[in-house]
Amino acid sequence: MTVPDADNITADHRSLHERIAADLRDEVMSGDLAPGANLPSTNQLKERFAASNATIQKAVQRLKGEGLVVGRAGAAVTVREHRQRTMHPASYMTPAPQGEPYRWLTEATKYGAVAHSTLLEVAEVCPPADVSAALNLSTGETALLRQQILTIDDEPVELVKSYYPLTIVRSTAITEKRKIKGGTPALLAELGFPPRLSVDRVSARVPTQEQFQALRLPSDLPVLRTLRIVHSDDDLPIEVTVMVKAGHLYELQYEFTPE
Missing domain, CATH: 3.40.1410.10 (Chorismate lyase-like)
Structure with missing residues (x-):
């Protein structure tokens, strides 16, 4: 397999919360995060993505807006049943x-x-x-x-x-x-x-x-x-x-x- 030259790899210029939402969205849609499963905690996501609490909350809020996950402040956020x-x-x-x-x-x-x-x-x-x-x-x-x-x-x-x-x-x-x-x-x-x-x-x-x-x-x-x-x-x-x-x-x- 040919490895792309690092100089030719296009940088992801999306904001960090959009990139985090994209990765989590893919895990939801592929089933890695199954219906009814909890999203990782805010602290786990902060560590994984090297992001601030506010950035993680913006990413999760985007998934809520898309109807992929449900939850309220202070409670676990879960993957919504049968969305796809x-x-x-x-x-x-x-x-x-x-x-x-x-x-x-x-x-x-x-x-x-x-x-x-x-x-x-x-x-x-x-x-x-x-x-x-x-x-x-x-x-x-x-x-x-x-x-x-x-x-x-x-x-x-x-x-x-x-x-x-x-x-x-x-x-x-x-x-x-x-x-x-x-x-x-x-x-x-x-x-x-x-x-x-x-x-x-x-x-x-x-x-x-x-x-x-x-x-x-x-x-x-x-x-x-x-x-x-x-x-x-x-x-x-x-x-x-x-x-x-x-x-x-x-x-x-x-x-x-x-x-």
């Missing part, structure tokens, strides 16, 4: 049976949670460049946008913007501002455009102002952004969805079978 959820995108790609709720909602209930979707907007818009390219749209060509916020136990977990070619959805229920039983995948299948292939492109980004407010983020921690392209027969793109969720609270799990 593992999402399984493949579980809700198949259209729901006739009359059944959208699969994302039914999957969430399997873990004892109450899931809900709120439709925020349905409009004809010019999509972002990456969405437009995925839909094979010409410059300036519009698409239909359906925007919603997904919540679990009244906590916003995902901001979802789905775009559809107008040539496919014009004059259908997808253009109306109302929920569609079974979700749009079921309706697209009924229209003769069953989903055949989905491609996810996942990236970590600093949240936009809209995402920060919609997801009630406590700080500028990265969000997970998934650009999903759904293809039907003949590799026709029928839906492109941008899904954004808090990066410190959720992870995505994909399963692959070696060929």
